[in-house]
Amino acid sequence: MKPLFVLMAICSLFYSQDLSAQTNQKNRVIILSDIEADPDDTQSFVRLLLYANQIDIKGLVATTSCWHRNSVEPESIEKIIHAYGKVQPNLEKHETGFPSEKTLLSLVKSGLPKYGMLGVGKGKDSEGSDWIIKMLEEDDDRPLWISVWGGANTLAQSLHKIKATKSEAVAKKMISKLRVYTISDQDDSGIWIRNNFPDLFYIVSPGDHYATATWTGINTFFEGLNNEVISNKWIAENLQQNHGALGAAYPDTAWGVEGDTPAFLSLIPNGLNNSEHPEYGGWGGRYELYKPDFSKTTKGSSIVEIAPETRHIWTNADDNYTPYIFSNYGRAVKKDTLTFNGYKITLARWRAEFQNDFASRMDWCLSSYAQANHPPIPVLSHPESITVKSGEGFGLDASKSTDPDGDSLSFLWFHYPEAGSYEGEVKFQPENAHAVYITAPKVEKKETLHFILKLTDKGTPAITRYKRIILTVLPK
Incomplete structure (x- = not known):
């Protein structure tokens, strides 16, 4: 040696x-969620709150989507926060900075109970859309992430009002602070935003064809990859049962486990993630900036209208990934004989690691410092x-x-x-x-x-x- x-x-x-290391500042984020359209929103909120000391949560907004068109349920977000409040004092034994239940409750807002562009225009402001503007007007130079788990019309209304009421210079400065990650397109406002605000930082696998989206790597079964960490058995043992009120609030999977979580995974400070550089790759996947070829997009049974992209967006990128696996003898690790390729693997390659991280933090809900594991x-x-x-x-x-x-x-x-x-x-x-x-x-x-x-x-x-x-x- x-x-x-x-x-x-x-x-x-x-x-x-x-x-060129990224800043140690916390990422600011506002969540837009069509909670109650699918239990996976609740699953993602449980995970998010366990990182509430590492991500600067600025808003939790109940919205609509193509799956949940005519109502919003902020009380469902509040219910999860109440469960968090019961374990927050114990979380503080492991890391400091977890916000109080009261603070988080003050951040719960509502969008309009209208679908897509029906909720965008003059006189269609909401508590949620005005809150986004308020956060952009704060004296804070950090980017403001909008993590969109359902429809994007609350953000669209914010942008509509900014454009209508602010000077061109002020509007440009405000919009330059925005960073958007949407879980595909779950209403018709996403394409409107991208067409009308061409300089807006926007991550999306466009359309509502989830099978062709990077974020689905979180719950896709890959033959030869560690799928145990997304199994119902693993979830029950590591998250739901014997982990206090917050674990008990984590629902069973109905469609796909935690389909909304990728919209904030890259905001977690872990030494790998760099939210300003989607092309670097991280827990939320890897993305490249280009204009997708619309001719390769099939309409199928799409609920949200698919239209050609008119601008460059951050979207699907491919990785070739050969895992390292444990070796019983000699060198402790060796390369697997399997290689995975595609855009979903840019996220799934980290899946065992971010699931174990989640499970460790769930342990913090009840355990003493000495009883739990830490990074x-x-x-x-x-x-x-x-x-x-x-x-x-x-x-x-x-x-x-x-x-x-x-x-x-x-x-x-x-x-x-x-x-x-x-x-x-x-x-x-x-x-x-x-x-x-x-x-x-x-x-x-x-x-x-x-x-x-x-x-x-x-x-x-x-x-x-x-x-x-x-x-x-x-x-x-």
Whole structure:
């Protein structure tokens, strides 16, 4: 091992000290939910509230959708918050900053009980649409995420009013703060928003054909992947039963488990997620900015009218993913013989990790600190942004990583080709040491490569945190 560390020391001379790590600020978010259209909204609210100290929740708005056209049920959101209130003091024993039940109740709002564009126009303001504007007017430079779990007409009305009542300069500034992630199109206001506000940051798999949406990777059965973590048995044992009032509020799956959760998964600070860069990939999936080819979209039995996109949007992107699996002898991990491809796998590849994270936080509802597991803390011995020359070697080192519970740690480093500009794959061994040595590819032009550290403890359930190292390779 000694030559390895000598080489690492030499290569450290080439490191760039300019960091590109994302800010530690909490992401602001307003939820738009057609709660009671499907139990999965309630499931997603339960998960969201367990991260309420890590995500800055600014609004919880009951809306309509194509599945729930003529009513809104804010009282159903309040019911979940009441269950949260019973466990909030115990959650504080594990991490601080969980908002009070009273604070969250004050954020519950209603949209109009009208479907889609019938609820957009002059005189069609609602408590929810005005609240979005109020949050945009706050003296806060952070982006405001709108996490849309149902129809988007409450957001559409906010935008309609902003355009009608604000100066062009003020409206542009307000809209520039918005970041939208919609769970497909569940009313006809989504395409209206995208057509009329071409500069709005918008993540969507357009139309209501859920089978062709990235977010469905959360509940798709993949032959050869870990599907146990979305099974009804796993849910009952790890979430619903013997986990206090909030676990008891988690309903059985009726259609697909937690179909709305991907709309906020990438807002959770875990070292992998970077909400401002959907192309980097994270718990909520990976997306690229382009105008989808409408000719490849089939109408089928679509409820929401499908129309051609007139602008670039953040939408489906493909990953090739070969899992690492446990090995009984020799090196503790090895690559599987199965490789998965497609846009759903950009989300499903992290599924076991974000489900275990959820289960660990659900344990916090009743357990003392000593009885529960907590996230490991990855620590790099170098910057998260590195620059080297073509063909040169460099080292990655996370040997100073720790675990608050004193658990043993497993390290896994891998190149994430789709997240960077370099189209090849960089291989190295051993991938599971706390420090690795890698040779940069030979390049003819400037290229970027993303290397991910996956640090997992051996607690129960096992929890994973990450570090993303962005490598810039310059031609000689």
